Amino acid sequence: MSALHFSRVVIVGVGLIGGSLALSLKRAGVVGTVVGVGRSAASLEKAKSLGVIDEIASLEDAARGASLIVLCAPVAQNFALLHALEPHLEPGTIVTDAGSTKSDVIMAAKTALGDKVAQFVPAHPIAGRELSGVEAALNDLYLGKKVVLCPLQENARTDVAAVRAMWESTGADCHVMSAVQHDAVFAAVSHLPHLLAFALVAQLVNAEDAALKLDFAGGGFRDFTRIAGSSPEMWRDICIANKEALLREIDTYEKVLAHLKTQIKEGDAEGLERVFTRASGARQKWGTARAAVTNVEP
Amino acid sequence: MSALHFSRVVIVGVGLIGGSLALSLKRAGVVGTVVGVGRSAASLEKAKSLGVIDEIASLEDAARGASLIVLCAPVAQNFALLHALEPHLEPGTIVTDAGSTKSDVIMAAKTALGDKVAQFVPAHPIAGRELSGVEAALNDLYLGKKVVLCPLQENARTDVAAVRAMWESTGADCHVMSAVQHDAVFAAVSHLPHLLAFALVAQLVNAEDAALKLDFAGGGFRDFTRIAGSSPEMWRDICIANKEALLREIDTYEKVLAHLKTQIKEGDAEGLERVFTRASGARQKWGTARAAVTNVEP
Structure with a gap:
């Protein structure tokens, strides 16, 4: 067993993002059981048959003994999910999310979790595909990708470190920013x-x-x-x-x-060309810099 | 020698589009000599050293004995080019272009060529890359691509057929539309x-x-x-x-x-979702249909 190990990870919303995280953690060998929670029984059964998750449970049951709960549902559901989770959230559990927006989920977490907000470490993996759903999940979706962490003042350093280590085990690089930024x-x-x-x-x-x-x-x-x-x-x-x-x-x-x-x-040909030249130069420079870092098509 | 053969093709503007056309015609074996005309001596020398063109000439010299003259320079130059070409344009020569806009070049051709406009067959190959210049030219750029022909009432049927056959020799499919359309x-x-x-x-x-x-x-x-x-x-x-x-x-x-x-x-979540759903569905359908036709990534 690696030094990093989560015995019970709960993925809430097992689609492209959540499913890829489950597969990546399994691939890295840092997870015991992955529990899937979601709205659609058919989609959860599909995730289980694909080996993305090991168990299906209600949020309440899933929370029992969870090391880590990751919110991967569309972001508008976060408040309701956190509100439902709060009574069942155990002291040793870390909660994090994978949402593309951060100020709103932090506000939702403060309201829904109260003092337990200290257990919530906001995060955003910068990865996606134009496909969605668990069938599109990949075990290397996060390899070489960036993850932004927006830790709260209330968070324990060790919890932030655990979420960072979890993402790094998928091959991602973590960066810290404020939610506003x-x-x-x-x-x-x-x-x-x-x-x-x-x-x-x-x-x-x-x-x-x-x-x-x-x-x-x-x-x-x-x-x-x-x-x-x-x-x-x-x-x-x-x-x-x-x-x-x-x-x-x-x-x-x-x-x-x-x-x-x-x-x-x-x-105004001259004016147009000025704007286009500036944009074209910047885009080409960005593409070249990015290709050098990620070794992918610019 | 194939039934289709152009003994002397003049490419005006030997960049990505013109250079790729020259390479494609050579690959198809339908061209004798390719003559390059352009503003930059260095770029023409480059084209010659890459084997894209065989000769470098002024527009006036290039026009002598030309089977086909293809305008591939940025579209704003077309009027000046056609105006300079007119006194030297021989009766047996077909002129065509590769510009992304058609109404303007037709107006320019009518003014600059007068009665000789009958020799001008407007065309637009739908191909490109975000790279430009002759170094980016490919001998298969037009393979499986569409070319739009906007023939003039004045054109001889045989001239339109020759331009169509020229493009088809590069692997492109030709379609006819009005310039306005x-x-x-x-x-x-x-x-x-x-x-x-x-x-x-x-x-x-x-x-x-x-x-x-x-x-x-x-x-x-x-x-x-x-x-x-x-x-x-x-x-x-x-x-x-x-x-x-x-x-x-x-x-x-x-x-x-x-x-x-x-x-x-x-x-207005419902309204937004309505627009996004319609767009997303249409884009996915387009991608699937396109992949089926072109066998490339949607």
Whole structure:
């Protein structure tokens, strides 16, 4: 047995993210039993038959003797889940989450858990696929990926260290940020692009000549809209949970787009080229830097 | 020698698109000599040393005895190129182009070529990479790709057939559309996404905490912004050349985005999910259909 070992891990929401975490912990050999909790009995049975989880239980039963409980359901469910968990949460159990937004879950945890909020260590693995559901889970989804930890002042150092070690066992690298900083960063680099991609596809399918247009959509469209294939429920929740930071980014984006529109209208070739050159250079530099670090396609 | 053969093909603008066409025609064995014309002597020398072109010439010299002249420079240069070409254009030569916009180049050709416009067959290969320049040229770039032909009433049937056969020799499939229809389709599925991707990266690099944000940008950002690494000059020209259709698409997009913003502001989870579900379903369906046809990643 490794020095790091969780005898009973509870995954609440066994989809892509939760399922991949279960598989990764099993692969790393740091977990005894994985218990799955979820809304859909069929999906939990599927997870069990795939070997992603070992047992299926209610949240109340799962909590008994749990070393670690990981919330992986769409973020809007966190308050209700934490509220239901609170009476059954034992002193030795660590709770963490895998949500894409952090300020909202911290507020939910403070309200729902009261003093027990000290046991809750907020986290966000930066990984995903445009596929969802447990069938899409991979045992190496987190390999080389970043995980952001937003520890609370109330957290015990050892609990934060355990959550960090748990993620590092999956091959991920951990980084610490404040929840506010986290939410601003991800509104800009993740939530806004998802919203923009959904918006573009929505516009296209509502066009009169949608079929013709989709027929001639090429590789640029494919890459730009890949994230528009993501889970509607998950992204609905994220947009609302990170409302404030996202609305700020949308406001800025509307201004950038309005400026480009004016340049196009006025035929301001020089101005347009200035913006495009700056963006293109930055994107290429980012791609090169990223390829050097992750050894993947830029 | 194949039934299809062009003894002397002139490529004006030997970058990714023109260079890939030259390589593809050589691979298909349907071309004698490929002559390169361009603004940069260094880039033409590079093309020659890579075996992409066989000769370098001025437009005037290149036109002498040419079977086919293909305009592959950024679209804003087409009028000046056609104007310079007109006195030297011989009766047996076909002229075509590879530009992403069609109404503008047709107007330019009518003005610059006068009666000789009958020799100009407008075309648009739907292929590209986020890399540009002759070093990025591939001899199979057009394999399985679509090419849109927008023939003029003035064109001889045999000239249209020759341009079609030329593209088919590269492995592409040809489709016929009106120029207006073409410009509306590509404003929606290509020009708008490029503009939106440039805008997102421009917003990010202008942020105070740009470095932190870029550091945490993940796979969604990578795919969404890949096209923002494209040639600034080319896209500046396209945006201005297809101004009318693009402005219509931007106006619609602003409305779609404003609607989503209101839904987020009001916490309208149901409304947001409705839009996301429709977009996500359409994107997944498109990806599946496309994968079935092209045997590539959706």
